[in-house]
Amino acid sequence: MKQAIVARTDVGMGQGKLAAQVAHASLSAYEKADTQLRDQWKRGGQKKVVLKGESERQLHELSEIAERDGIPTALVRDAGHTQLEPGTVTALAVGPAADDRVDRVTGDLSLF
Structure with missing residues (x-):
């Protein structure tokens, strides 16, 4: 079980902003997952990769x-209070789900 968070590199987020957006995405996708997925992921150490x-x-x-594959996702839009324009899409979380299912979606991306 794992979760992949894809953060945009083209919008010039600072490190703190990036960390906050990744956290928003992770938690939001977790909340969309069913109880069984959430429990499995928590028991397995809540593995995450940032891409x-x-x-x-x-x-x-x-x-x-x-979404077509039934994997929980969360697309994050920034509120625009600091570095970015309101509504800027900053990050996407995919999962938690089985490693191979997440990899079919994000496996070609580079680690952050």
């Missing part, structure tokens, strides 16, 4: 692929 995303379009495409 590089190129664009808003890419995050939307990955989200659609994961």
Whole structure:
């Protein structure tokens, strides 16, 4: 079991902003997962990977692929209080789900 969080590299987020957006995505996707997935993931150590995303379009495409496969997802839009314009898509969480299911969606991306 794992969760992959894809964070955009093209919007110029600082490290703190990046960390916050990744955390928002992780928690939001976790909350969308059913009880069985959540329990399995928690028992397995809540494995996560953070990956590089190129664009808003890419995050939307990955989200659609994961949703078609029944994997919990969360697309994060920034509130715009600090570095980014309101509504800027910053991150996508895919999972928690079985490693191979998450890898079918995000396996071609580079680690952050």
